[in-house]
Amino acid sequence: MPARFALYGLLILLISLVPAPPAQAAPTTDWIVKLADTQQAVALSQRLRVQSLKLIGDHTYLVRLPTGMPATLAGERIRELAGIIYAVPDYERAITRTPNDPFIQQQWALGTIGAYDAWNITTGGPIIIAVIDTGVDAGHPDLSGRVLSGLNTITGSTNTSDDNGHGTAVAGLIAAAGDNGAGIAGICWGCQILPVKACFNNGRCRDSSVISAIRWATDNGARIINLSLGGAMSSPALQDAVRYATERGVLIIAASGNERAEGNAPNYPAAYPETIAVGATGYSDEVTGFSNTGDYLDLVAPGIDIATTLPGNSYATATGTSFASPFVAGAAALVMTVRPDLSSNDVRCVLAISAEDRGAPGRDGEYGYGRLNVLNAVQTATTYGGCPLGTPAPVVNPGFDPFTRVEPPSDGRLFFPETGHTLGGGFRAYWEQNGGLPIFGFPISEEFTEIGSDGRPVTVQYFERHRFEWRPENVPPYNVLLSRMGDDLLRRQGRDWYTFERSGPVTGCLYFAETNQALCEPFLSYWQRNGLEFDGRPGKSYAESLALFGLPLSQPQFEETRPGTVVIVQWFERARFELHPDGKVLLGLLGNELVRR
Known part of the structure; x- marks a missing residue:
């Protein structure tokens, strides 16, 4: 077989110079947060367990993150709070960013x-x-x-x-x-x-x-x-x-x-x-x-x-x-x-x-x-919140089908005959601690490697209603991250929730300024009863509910969730609430729907 070669462009005009090595500034991990209401400072502090809050302006605070929390995760947690006007890193500035390099x-x-x-x-x-x-x-x-x-x-x-x-x-x-x-x-x-x-x-x-x-x-x-x-x-x-x-x-x-x-x-x-x-x-x-x-x-x-x-x-x-x-x-x-x-x-x-x-x-x-x-x-x-060009993320190990049913294991992992899949380790602990079957549903895959949110291989597992991502470098409970299933599925359906009609504030309902949507009964009670476990106290705080479901993206509306089944639904960043004819509020099987697509 003949060898294949590649040719390059021409370099011209040689100039001699011996520059000095540069000094590098350390990146900051603090955030600047402006609140609509100063009372939200308490919720912010509890949500992030911050080291300190310093008032630096009108309703504006310098937030020092807890040791070990990744800055990007902290930014996501901050922005999920109600009443956040903006949240940005405490960027470092210089007198000028026009460099003094002589050939500039x-x-x-x-x-x-x-x-x-x-x-x-x-x-x-x-x-x-x-x-x-x-x-x-x-x-x-x-x-x-x-x-x-x-x-x-x-x-x-x-x-x-x-x-x-x-x-x-x-x-x-x-x-x-x-x-x-x-x-x-x-x-x-x-x-x-x-x-x-x-x-x-x-x-x-x-x-x-x-x-x-x-x-x-x-x-x-x-x-x-x-x-x-x-x-x-x-x-x-x-x-x-x-x-x-x-x-x-x-x-x-x-x-x-x-x-x-x-x-x-x-x-x-x-x-x-x-x-x-x-x-x-x-x-x-x-x-x-x-x-x-x-x-x-x-x-x-x-x-x-x-x-x-x-x-x-x-x-x-x-x-x-x-x-x-x-x-x-x-x-x-x-x-x-x-x-x-x-x-x-x-x-x-x-x-x-x-x-x-x-x-x-x-x-x-x-x-x-x-x-x-x-x-x-x-x-x-x-x-950036998602690609309008619809570029799919590649699967790392395409030769392995993690969605194929497996035999009951002998290593103590929990086995679900309903779907033929297992659950163990950190994912099992997280699943059991934060709602189990009613919240996440049965596992519909084994653990496998996929490209994660940071572009690197990561262990994931799909459930009927969710997708877990294993992040052992993060302190608990952030060592398991939840996907934005509601947002992901809407985008894959070609639906832009930014164009949805906004409810604005509604009397007797919980209002989310970030998306200009209200959360009303009976969905409100369901939202308030459920959430991730952060503080170890009975009941669910606003932050715990928000961490599980995310912000509402739509008003309640009629949709056909499966052939012949029309129910009232409301979309959230990580879920879809459904009001069924018997009056029960259930979570949509977004994991199933995403995998089928």
């Missing part, structure tokens, strides 16, 4: 893609980005301390030094130290580069080396993989490696290629649907004459005269789609920094819906979804 004026692309304003929100966290390329100069002053120990898949050694320059140029655009008084600024100053040398010094790469690189990077902590390489020959072996990574929650970003004038053939791996394919634009946002185009294209970013790093403490300007792709990789890392709970598919969606539309309206073969806008992406991520 040559980085014309940063202004075009909104990087300066995005850095007012975040300059990135320790997201691991694999650069599969010609290696990376780890000693370059603008990359010093940002390059992890990697692998050379050509030789099998750990020597990932760059004997071409291409890989160092890509890495600099992603993670060069910003605001350090020297050199350039990368998109994600806090990111970590995982170098994987899979290409020779002539800029060519065998599929076998690239495949090994993708799998190794996936198995060694990469959240994002940048592939500024490609060729016209598709290979099922290469696509298998791409799928291996994406099924494990890794986001793959690939250059679309520079062969538009030589036939504009699809470039692989960019043309595989699992990747984000990136084309190149010029000074006026036009697609360049060399950038490959096609229906597979997802985004475009600047790719002409891009100032970046080179081995030997040098700098250069570079042209090609190879240098558009790293901008998108860095932007994806900023999104993951502000929303570490998002899956790789959600990050992909955020980048797409926040891009600036160019060319024909909507997605097109020239610009994809549009030109990258880093500020829009970071802002979109902070309020």
Whole structure:
């Protein structure tokens, strides 16, 4: 079988400079919360068991989180409370986010893609980005301390030094130290580069080396993989490696290629649907004459005269789609920094819906979804609640069917003959403590591995009315997280609850300002009687009920929940209440319905 190769864009204009290493600011874990009513401060304190509340403005508090509670989880818990006007992290600011790097004026692309304003929100966290390329100069002053120990898949050694320059140029655009008084600024100053040398010094790469690189990077902590390489020959072996990574929650970003004038053939791996394919634009946002185009294209970013790093403490300007792709990789890392709970598919969606539309309206073969806008992406991520593009999340182990009935176990796990499934360990304890059969229903799957809310593999189990996600790194009771089943099912039905009619406040009912919906009898009594167990006291508090069901998303309305059965229902973030003809309030079997879909 002939070897398959990939060619790179040309690097020009070498410039010598030795910059100093940067200083990094520690991220904050405190939150600023504004309340509609100061009485909610007590509920907030009880809900989160906060270390301290400090009044810093009109109805506005600085909230210090309890030790061990993840910041993203705390943000979710805060926003679930009634009467919250806003809740935002206590972001760190600087006098200016226009870096003092001397070559910043040559980085014309940063202004075009909104990087300066995005850095007012975040300059990135320790997201691991694999650069599969010609290696990376780890000693370059603008990359010093940002390059992890990697692998050379050509030789099998750990020597990932760059004997071409291409890989160092890509890495600099992603993670060069910003605001350090020297050199350039990368998109994600806090990111970590995982170098994987899979290409020779002539800029060519065998599929076998690239495949090994993708799998190794996936198995060694990469959240994002940048592939500024490609060729016209598709290979099922290469696509298998791409799928291996994406099924494990890794986001793959690939250059679309520079062969538009030589036939504009699809470039692989960019043309595989699992990747984000990136084309190149010029000074006026036009697609360049060399950038490959096609229906597979997802985004475009600047790719002409891009100032970046080179081995030997040098700098250069570079042209090609190879240098558009790293901008998108860095932007994806900023999104993951502000929303570490998002899956790789959600990050992909955020980048797409926040891009600036160019060319024909909507997605097109020239610009994809549009030109990258880093500020829009970071802002979109902070309020993102679901993808309107409907991108499905991959299952990690598709060869195993966890929904097939099993035999009664001999290891003491609880067995349910009604569905043929078992329940044990932390999931069993959580199920029994928080309502059991009436609340969650029978298990309808075994425990299995799926992509979790943070884009990484996680143990889950489905029930008739819910989905459990195992998070042992969190302190109890947050070591089991509940999915937003109501929200998820509505979106999969193509129903946007943001467009539902709002009830507003109703006399005698419980009002939720966050969704402008009221909760009235008989659903109100059911909501108040049930909830997760937090405080160990009899009965259910407002916070405990909210944690189980979430906010109401609709008014009570008639719906056909199954063929021939019409009942009054009300949708919640994590449930659907149903009023049946006998007057009983039951929970909808959302787990069953979601699995069937």
